[in-house]
Amino acid sequence: MSKHVLAQNQYGKAENRIVKVTRKGGDGSWHEIRDLNVSVALRGEFRDVHLTGDNANCLPTDTTKNTVYAFGKEHGIESPEAFGILLARHFVSSQAPIREAQIRIEEFAWERIPVPTRKEQHSFVRKGQEVRTAQITYSETTGLQVVSGLKExxxxxxxxxxxxGYIKDEYTTLQEAYDRILATKVTARWAHSALAADDAGHDWDRSYRKVRKHLLEAFAETYSYSLQQTLHQMAERVLDHCPRVNEVRLNLPNKHHFLVDLEPFGLGNDHEVYFAADRMYGLIEGTVHRDGVQPVIATSDWITA
Amino acid sequence: MSKHVLAQNQYGKAENRIVKVTRKGGDGSWHEIRDLNVSVALRGEFRDVHLTGDNANCLPTDTTKNTVYAFGKEHGIESPEAFGILLARHFVSSQAPIREAQIRIEEFAWERIPVPTRKEQHSFVRKGQEVRTAQITYSETTGLQVVSGLKExxxxxxxxxxxxGYIKDEYTTLQEAYDRILATKVTARWAHSALAADDAGHDWDRSYRKVRKHLLEAFAETYSYSLQQTLHQMAERVLDHCPRVNEVRLNLPNKHHFLVDLEPFGLGNDHEVYFAADRMYGLIEGTVHRDGVQPVIATSDWITA
Amino acid sequence: MSKHVLAQNQYGKAENRIVKVTRKGGDGSWHEIRDLNVSVALRGEFRDVHLTGDNANCLPTDTTKNTVYAFGKEHGIESPEAFGILLARHFVSSQAPIREAQIRIEEFAWERIPVPTRKEQHSFVRKGQEVRTAQITYSETTGLQVVSGLKExxxxxxxxxxxxGYIKDEYTTLQEAYDRILATKVTARWAHSALAADDAGHDWDRSYRKVRKHLLEAFAETYSYSLQQTLHQMAERVLDHCPRVNEVRLNLPNKHHFLVDLEPFGLGNDHEVYFAADRMYGLIEGTVHRDGVQPVIATSDWITA
Amino acid sequence: MSKHVLAQNQYGKAENRIVKVTRKGGDGSWHEIRDLNVSVALRGEFRDVHLTGDNANCLPTDTTKNTVYAFGKEHGIESPEAFGILLARHFVSSQAPIREAQIRIEEFAWERIPVPTRKEQHSFVRKGQEVRTAQITYSETTGLQVVSGLKExxxxxxxxxxxxGYIKDEYTTLQEAYDRILATKVTARWAHSALAADDAGHDWDRSYRKVRKHLLEAFAETYSYSLQQTLHQMAERVLDHCPRVNEVRLNLPNKHHFLVDLEPFGLGNDHEVYFAADRMYGLIEGTVHRDGVQPVIATSDWITA
Structure with missing residues (x-):
């Protein structure tokens, strides 16, 4: 017996790569695909699994993998969120020891390769821009929580x-900038209201496109005095336009572009030639949520003191 | 003015790569090096930075970078933890708007290339095994928290x-295993007691070596009925032997090694030839802590409901 | 003095990340960007640099880096190929010991974020699909060679x-497939004729778009009996439609998609649910060139016996 | 029929991850492991596979994978080189259309976790330093070629x-350095003489340890005036001490460590505090071989003009 306390624990099969082909059109020659990376994490009554080697309460991670593929066939993949909700509910409702399930999904987008000469359409090129993400948590006690997102x-x-206009202390050498490149690699997550999560008819794909559009537009349209300000504008814009989104968290690395000093070569450089740096980089993170709402999106490695 | 609430936010310069050379011996020909990757995150009164473009409370991320390098010179790098404590305290104590600072450090170990023919020793080869980690959080209100760790x-x-002996449901096909390879890539974090964190003379390097040794030995010596059980044994062992460690969290991907079916070729395979798989993989995570202690190590992307 | 022979050697600065902003429109509010990763390799009379520590013939790699940025300002970046030609010629013509220069370039494509409400256009989102590549070699003796390409x-x-219909030997267990997913991550390189390389007015961007289009179309339109056959069709199509391209080399990993066996769960799987595997993978490589032309694109790690 | 010429082509299964456990001691409780990543490439009479969709000459890549695992059982894995020689000879000798086979292997080293309390030894920790490599080519016409190596x-x-003492041109700004850090990530390959390759009793593990030792020692002991000079010394040392090695090729990125300017903070920096940069980096490559020997190791993406 342990003298110590087993606290938060979870397990499951991570990174199940599933591609689903759906044939449409009268003769099935119009193909649609969804390409997901699905991770399963189960939480519950697993004390004996850890302490005594008794696996009676343990649904094998291999079974969670099988379930992902079988559900792809049985239920199809309408959207990452809808698929995750089905899986999360299934694990909790089908096995007593499982009290909470969290499904995390990455989706890779594809677009068609146009082949004008034929009716059949089954050729695709990976879009390769952002990766769409979804995190669905279903708990016996607190119900459903859906966090959508994107990265890269x-x-x-x-x-x-x-x-x-910033603080200058004895370690400050940075020159003030009145015209600079602002670049970042957006990681965004947004939490949906219970209304959205529990609405069987919610159009998750449409919701995704809308949030993505507002993030991009807010980034482009904000005249920025700091990346923090841009972050805030992006989050605000989503909350303003998407009534069923309650909370937005953004992780914005400042991809520095340094103006190259060309004076040694007798050349000016009026904001033309930049060096794109890798490391070190500024890293700006923040959550904005509706008033009266409890934030639910995990902050990055925050220590709750 | 925002209609919404700005919640948890932080910023700073991430991944400052610093190498410190210290010359020892009478003539300085005995070199020692420490090789760190230091990330700074500041939390505090940054509402205006986000909302109005007023940077009066903003210490530039560039300054936080400069501080890392200047502190390397001024104070040396005794250990990742000691260095992080110095930095975290500095940011909070030197600027009023900064209420909390979190320093995260990776350390890359080097060993000497033996050159028996000379007294001077300044040649090194990177050890390349695990990466040592440290996360130091200093808060104006709650004080100091030190979490050490390793990864890879x-x-x-x-x-x-x-x-x-596990659950078999309608999606279970896994065969029971009575002799298998168990392999994992350990990510471990352990939280130190306030006693250790606040002890200016604490030997962090010695503490690190001790925890690492017990993690390895517990992994090796545990006859395992599940990776969960091994995880629990590893955490227990650390708590048993390291009185100033209060809590251990482990993240253990199950690096599956599948026995290859060689029967089609008329060959047996008595636990000899394995296929080492990449994805999907089991992922087992858990925290064990002393009784009466509040766990502080963040769980991975946990949604606090 | 060395008892051995110093054979092929080269040096230079690798991975110079340069972003060039060009302002157009009457007021300069229409921005265009090119985002390159430029690597320089110099070959020539560097025997003493290696043998005696005499650097008299060594142009520092740091200088080659400076030259990349200065040329970005002095000459602009019309295309990766045109920029590489300028650089390669410069190094060889400006320093006697340098007999040959090879410039390798990756280009990252961006597209505009549409901001309908304003005339100024300076907001971009990285396209993120393929990376465009170019390798320009200029030799004092053999002149100019331009190889364009793409990857990912x-x-x-x-x-x-x-x-x-393939060979079955004693180690063959593969079932014949009459309907499968064919997926690959294309790396392509194509060598231009001397006519194209030496034509100061050659439109490299247009040429790139054309080759890319034919590669995609050939992949989509080929009813395939092997990935080798698809590779061959892709190369042929480019040679057929692009008269100034002399040679095409393709590197096509077979990204296996395995039909998941759902029978244990009482489910059929008529080419609907696939597992997308990472490793191991088939790897198909080949060169196709015009008759009478000497192939110049390096094969992958080929040992010339 | 193709109007164009199909030139160099090859195919096979890449990155077959195989772990072999060998039980020793009277009761088999002393385990030894070898952990390889094996890639197969076949060359030969594959014209019809590319042109007509006729696979009669095609040994499936899946079969080449099966062969790797079956050979692991049938022949064991004495060393990467010995295992690669067996595989390469097998493919060429067993199927008429296959004229040449190239096997490329990465080996990951493990060391024991000491468990003093028990006789059974089956616990390992991955060493994680360099990756050992081997490339074995067997050709019907030119016989066997073995290139060993290491990376990272x-x-x-x-x-x-x-x-x-280097060239200063109009783009040179680099300050001369009289005391700097020299760091690199070594990729080395060395070609063995036919005598070694064809010697069934050659001790490849011993040979590997010896070359590795001399590379490290030469790096450490060379007082360097350029990375080129260090490269040359490393290669020379191997050729001097390893009579059956005919040729050495090194690829040495210059991992720049820049002395940080601490003057703005009123601090000196006498070669103590460095910034370890990622990109851009110098890249130095070169081959040294015995006199009278034809170099066989591929240079990186060399265009044969």
Whole structure:
């Protein structure tokens, strides 16, 4: 017996790569595909599994994998969120020891390769821009929570960004900037209201396109005095336009573009030639939520003191 | 003015790569190096930075970078933890708007290239095994918290692992296993007691070596009925032997090694030839802590409901 | 003095990340960007640099980096190929010891974020699909050689692929396939004729778009009996439609999609649910060139015996 | 029929991950493991496979995978080189259309976790330093060629490196250095003589350890005036001490460590605090071989003009 306390624990099969082909049209020659990476995590009554080697309460991770593929066939994949909701509910409702299930999904987008000469359409090229994400948590006690998101969406404004008026201490050497490139690789997550999560008819794909559009537009249209300000505008814009989104969290690395000093070569450089740096980088993170709502999106490695 | 609430937010310069050379011996020909990747995150009164473009409370991320390098010179790098404590305290104590600072550090270990023919020693080869980590959080209100860790430590038992007696549902096809390879890539974090964190003389390097040793030994010595059980043994062992460690969290991907079916070729395979798979993989995570202690290590992307 | 022979050697600065902003429109509010990763390799009379520590013939790699940025300002970046030609010629013509220069370039494509409400256009989102590549070699003796290319272009046909009629030996267990997914991540390189390389007015961007289009169309339109056959059709199509391209080399990993066996769950799987595997993978490589032309594109790690 | 010429082509299964457990001691409780990543490439009479969809000459890549695992059982894995020789000879000798086979292997090293309390030894931790490589080519016409190597071996001298006396042109700004850090991540390949390759009793593991030792020692002991000079010394040392090695090729990225300017903070920096940069980086490559020997190791993406 343990002298110590087993606290939060979870297990499951991670990164189940599933591609679903759906044939449409009268003769099935119009193909549609969904390409997901599905991770399962189960929480519940697993004390004996850890302490005594008794696996009676343990649904094998292999079974969770099988379930992902079988559900792809049985229920189809309408959207990452809808698919995750089905899976999360299934694990909790089918096995007593499982009290909560969290499904995390990445979706890779494809677009068609146009083949004008034929009716059959089954050729695709991976879009390769952002990765869409979804995290669905279903708990016996607290119900359903759906957090959608995206990552690896790289954006740049080649002007309309300044940075000045900041604290100068004894370690400050940074020159104030009145015209700089602002670039970042967006990781965004947004939590849906219970209304949306529990609405069987919610159009998750449409919701995704809408949030993505507002994130991009807010980034482009904000005249920025700091990446923090841009972050805030992006989150605000989503909350303003998407009534069923309650909370937005953004993780924005500042992809620095440094103006190259060309003076040694007798050349000017009026915001033309930049060096795109990798590391170190500024990292700006923040959550904005509706008033009266409890934020639910995990902050990055936050220690709850 | 925002209609919404700005909640948890933080910013700073991430991944400052610093190498510190210290010359020892009478003539300085005995070199020692520490090789760190230091990330800074500041939390505090940054509402205006986000809302109005007023940067009066903003210490630039560039300054936080400069501080890392200047502190390397001014104070040296005794250990990742000691260095992080210095930095975290500095940011909070030197600027009023900064209420909390979190320093995250990766350390890359090097060992000497033996050159028996000379007294001078300044040649090194990167050890390349695990990466040591440290996360130091200093808050104006709650004080100091130190979480040490390691990642990318890959271990394997080529026998003494079984897995059976688990739930079988309609999606279960896994065969019970009575002799299998158990392999994982360990990510571990352990939280130190306030006693250790606040002890200026604490030997963090010695503490690190001790925890690492017990993690490895517990993995090797546990006859395992599940990776959960191994996880629990590893955490227990650390708590048993390291009185100033209060809590251990482990993240253990199950690096599956599948016995290859060689029957089609007229060959047996008595636990000899394995296929080492990449994806999908089981993922087992858990926290064990001393009784009466509040766990502080963030769980992975946990949604606090 | 060395008792041995110093054979092929080269050096230079690799991975210079340069972003060039060009302002157009009467007021310069219409921005265009090119985003390159430029690597320089110099070959020539560097024997003493290696043998005696005499650097008199060594142009520092740091200088080659400076030259990339200065040329970005002085000459602009019309295309990766045109920029590489300028650089390669410069190094060889400006320093006697340098007999040959090879410039390798990756280009990252961006598209505009539409902001209908304003005339100024300076907001971009990284396209994120394939990476465009170019390799320009200029030699004092053999002149100019231009190889264009792309990588990381992932494509899939969800049907119209078969594989059967192959050799069966004692280690063969593969079942013949009459309807399978064919997916690959295309790396392509194509060598231009001297006519194209030496034509100062050659439109490299147009040429790139054309080759890319034919690669995609050939992949989509080929009813495939092997990935080798698809490779051959892709190369042929480019040679057929692009008279100034002399040679095409393709590197096509077979991104296997395995039909999941759902029978244990009482479910059929008529080419609907696939597992997308990572490793191991088939790897198909080949060169096709015009008759009478000497192939110049390096094969992958080929040992010339 | 093709109007064009099908030139160099090859195919096979890449990245077959195989782990072999060998039980020793009277009761088999002393385990030894070898952990390889094996890639197969076949060359030969594959014209019809590409042109007509006739696969009669095509041994499936799946079969080449099966062969790797079956050979692991049938023949064991004495060393990467010995295993690769067996496989390469097999493919060429067993199927008429296959004229040449190239096997490329990566080996991941493990060391034991010491468990003093028990006789059974089956616990390992991955060493994680360099990756050992081997490339074995067997051709019907030209016989056997064995190239061994290593990669990802990161080394550093914290002094005894200078760089000056180089060309200064109009783009040169680099300051001469009389004491700098020299660090690189070594990729090395070395070709064995036919005598070694054809010697069934050749001890490939011993040979590997010896070359590795001399590479490290030469790096450490060379007082360097350029990375080129260090490269040359490393290659020379191997040729001097390993009579059955005919040729060495090294690829040495210059992992720049820049001395941080701490003057703005009123601090000196006498070669103590460095910034370890990622990109851009110098890249130095070169081949040294015995006199009278034809170099066989592929240079990186060399265009044969």
């Amino acid at each position: 969406l790289t954006v740049m404004n080649s002007t309309d960004s300044e940075f000045h | 430590l890959t271990v394997m038992n080529s026998t003494d692992s079984e897995f059976h | 272009l992932t494509v899939m046909n969800s049907t119209d692929s078969e594989f059967h | 071996l990161t080394v550093m001298n914290s002094t005894d490196s200078e760089f000056h």
